[in-house]
Amino acid sequence: MAGNGSDPHQDKARRFRDAALPCLDDVYTLARYLLRDTADAEDAVQECYLRALRHFDTFRGPAIKPWLFAILRNVCRGEFARKSSGLNYIDQYVGGETDKDEDAVRPLWQEPQVSPETETLHQRDAQTIRRLVAELPEQFREAIVLREINDLPYRDIADVIGVPVGTVMSRLARARSMLRKAWIAEEGTST
Amino acid sequence: MTCTETEILLHALLDGELDAGHAREVEAHVENCPHCAAQMRAYRELQQAMAAGQLRLTAPASLRQRIEKAFPVAPQRASSRRSVLRGFVMGTALSTAMAASLFVAVFRTDQDQRVLGDIVSAHVRSLQADHLTDVQTSDQHTVKPWFNGKLDIAPPVVDLTAKGFTLLGGRLEYIDGQAVASIVYRRRKHVINLFVTQGAPIENHTAKLQTMQGYNIRRWTAQGLEFFAISDINGEELQEFVEKFDAALNPPKGA
Numbered sequence: 001m002a003g004n005g006s007d008p009h010q011d012k013a014r015r016f017r018d019a020a021l022p023c024l025d026d027v028y029t030l031a032r033y034l035l036r037d038t039a040d041a042e043d044a045v046q047e048c049y050l051r052a053l054r055h056f057d058t059f060r061g062p063a064i065k066p067w068l069f070a071i072l073r074n075v076c077r078g079e080f081a082r083k084s085s086g087l088n089y090i091d092q093y094v095g096g097e098t099d100k101d102e103d104a105v106r107p108l109w110q111e112p113q114v115s116p117e118t119e120t121l122h123q124r125d126a127q128t129i130r131r132l133v134a135e136l137p138e139q140f141r142e143a144i145v146l147r148e149i150n151d152l153p154y155r156d157i158a159d160v161i162g163v164p165v166g167t168v169m170s171r172l173a174r175a176r177s178m179l180r181k182a183w184i185a186e187e188g189t190s191t
Numbered sequence: 192m193t194c195t196e197t198e199i200l201l202h203a204l205l206d207g208e209l210d211a212g213h214a215r216e217v218e219a220h221v222e223n224c225p226h227c228a229a230q231m232r233a234y235r236e237l238q239q240a241m242a243a244g245q246l247r248l249t250a251p252a253s254l255r256q257r258i259e260k261a262f263p264v265a266p267q268r269a270s271s272r273r274s275v276l277r278g279f280v281m282g283t284a285l286s287t288a289m290a291a292s293l294f295v296a297v298f299r300t301d302q303d304q305r306v307l308g309d310i311v312s313a314h315v316r317s318l319q320a321d322h323l324t325d326v327q328t329s330d331q332h333t334v335k336p337w338f339n340g341k342l343d344i345a346p347p348v349v350d351l352t353a354k355g356f357t358l359l360g361g362r363l364e365y366i367d368g369q370a371v372a373s374i375v376y377r378r379r380k381h382v383i384n385l386f387v388t389q390g391a392p393i394e395n396h397t398a399k400l401q402t403m404q405g406y407n408i409r410r411w412t413a414q415g416l417e418f419f420a421i422s423d424i425n426g427e428e429l430q431e432f433v434e435k436f437d438a439a440l441n442p443p444k445g446a
Contacts, residue, residue, distance in 0.1 A: 013262045024258070028250035042254045049258045062401060062430045125245040133246070147206060148241045151402060151427040156207050173202045180237050 016056045019064045020049065026150050027068050033145040034076045036134050048072040066156040069146065073160060132182045140175035147172055192220045197227045205231075205238055207405025211380060211423065225248040306419075309366045311403050314384045314421045315372070317362065320360065323382065324360030324375050332362040338372050344416060346372035346387035349439040356432055376432070383432060387417075400426045409433050411438065 027048060031041035048071050052059075059067055086154075133141060140162075146157045158165045192200075197220045203209045204217050221227045317323050326337040335348040341363055350358045359375040359382075366386060375381040401408045407429045408421045420436075422429055 017259075017262055021255075021258070024250045024255060025247065028254065029246075029248045032248055042251065042257075045250065045254060046257055046261070050261060053262065062434070063426075108333070125240075126246060129241060129244045130246060148238065149246045153400075153402070153407070154203070154206065155425050155427045169199055169203055169208075173199050176202065176234050176237055180233060183237070183240075 012054065012056055016053050020052060020068060023065050023068055026065060027072055029149055030069055030142075030145060031072055031076065033130075033133060033149070034138075034142060036075070044072060044075050047075045051075065063156065065150075066152065066160050069150070069152075069160045070162075073142070128186060129183075132179055132186060135182060136175055136178055140171055140178060143168060143171040144175040144179065192216045194220075194224060194227055197221065197224070198230060201227065201231050202234065207402065207423070208217055209424065227293070243412075306367045306409060307401065307403050310384075310386060310408060310419050310421055311406055313364045313366060313386070314382075314406060315404075317364075317373070317375070317384055318382060323362065325362045327360040328357045329360075331358060334358070334374065337361055337365075342370055342372055344372070344387065344389045346374060346416070347414070347440055348374055349434070349436060351376065351435050351439060354435045354439075356435065378422070378424050378428060381422050381424040383420055383424065383429070385436070386419040386421070388417045388419075400430070411437075413437065 007132070024045070028041060028045050030039070030042045032038070035041045035044060048068065052068055052071050055071075133144060136144065142161065143157065146152045146160060147154075154165050154168050157168045161168065163171075197217055197283055200209065200213060201221065202215050204214055209217065270401060282301050326334055329350065329352060331348045331350040333347070338344075338346055338361060346361075348358070348361065352358060355374045356378050359377050362373040362375060364371050364373045364386060366388060369388065371386050371388040374385045374387065375387065381383060401410065406421050407425055407426045408419060409426075409429050409432075410417070410419045412418065418433075418436075420429055420433055422432075424432075
């Protein structure tokens with residue numbers, strides 16, 4: 001392995017690493033929101049990076065992040081779609097089984113173990129928002145995550161999802177409207 | 192503009208994706224429509240709460256290690272014979288440069304934010320105060336010499352009118368307490384300020400998009416200079432500008 005720096009494979013791997021690794025947190029964030037499961041998200045991100053390295057020759061720029069997101073999205077929709085039972089759950093949930101019990105909703109967003117002492121009000125808020133985002137149907141969830149959390153411009157979101165910019169805009173409008181309704185409902189139940 | 196149109200477009204406005212003309216129309220409608228004004232407030236509040244919620248996650252260190260291990264390159268850039276040799280040739284120059292870049296890396300984040308803040312302010316000022324250019328001409332051979340004696344760098348000025356970006360002129364700006372050149376371009380009705388500063392990091396890095404106060408900023412380095420292009424045009428067009436500028440700066444060999 002350790003060897004000659006001019007090896008084209010190593011060179012490609014190094015260029016890929018330098019370009020793609022800084023996006024790891026962003027890719028991981030998107031994976032967590034798309035799959036709503038820590039272990040699946042980690043596996044999907046690893047698969048995404050391996051695939052991206054294999055296809056790095058076909059990357060034409062300019063920005064690597066949307067390209068990685070598009071690959072991740074394919075990984076999530078392919079291999080992990082079966083495993084992710086979340087979508088069925090959402091369908092039931094939206095379909096009228098309006099059990100707003102906290103415990104009934106929680107499995108959608110698995111928070112990594114946080115000790116109760118360090119959990120401030122701010123963090124609890126973040127957790128609530130994450131759960132509310134996680135409860136959105138997939139197409140609205142991915143639009144809002146790409147926009148608000150991964151901070152992508154509409155053009156890039158359109159490229160990642162493969163829809164026109166106008167569709168991105170209407171999905172975002174819809175996503176925010178749903179999120180706001182859920183938010184208000186949440187405040188009603190928790191206080 | 193109707194309420195139905197506004198209900199969709201106000202999201203684009205909140206996301207900084209509307210051009211100036213549409214933004215004005217949406218704002219005008221919102222001013223006179225309590226319903227849409229309430230929507231605007233509600234979604235702005237939601238957006239701010241999401242931003243404050245720190246919803247971005249950090250990849251676990253174990254995942255980072257797993258991925259790094261999967262690459263055929265050792266993470267610490269195992270020094271090959273060739274690079275050691277190069278190290279000898281470059282000698283102290285290289286180590287000085289490396290030390291400098293480390294130093295830069297450590298102090299970058301804070302300064303970065305300040306510099307970006309200054310860039311946005313300078314851009315906004317240039318639009319508000321009707322002081323877009325100190326030297327107003329579309330002739331690159333007039334703009335370039337104008338900077339002589341005003342700066343200790345000679346900023347490259349290229350005319351991209353034929354490529355869809357009209358050269359308007361140049362201006363002197365102060366960013367982070369330093370005099371810098373601003374070269375002003377126009378794309379349709381959008382102004383692009385291209386700030387050129389000295390003291391760029393050693394390596395050339397490719398343009399990276401950042402968004403601040405709704406403006407898109409692309410920042411890159413070339414020829415030992417640091418460039419910041421800022422505008423309200425979308426990120427893709429700004430990247431197009433960067434590419435055209437770079438291409439004009441480094442014409443293909445043999446041309």
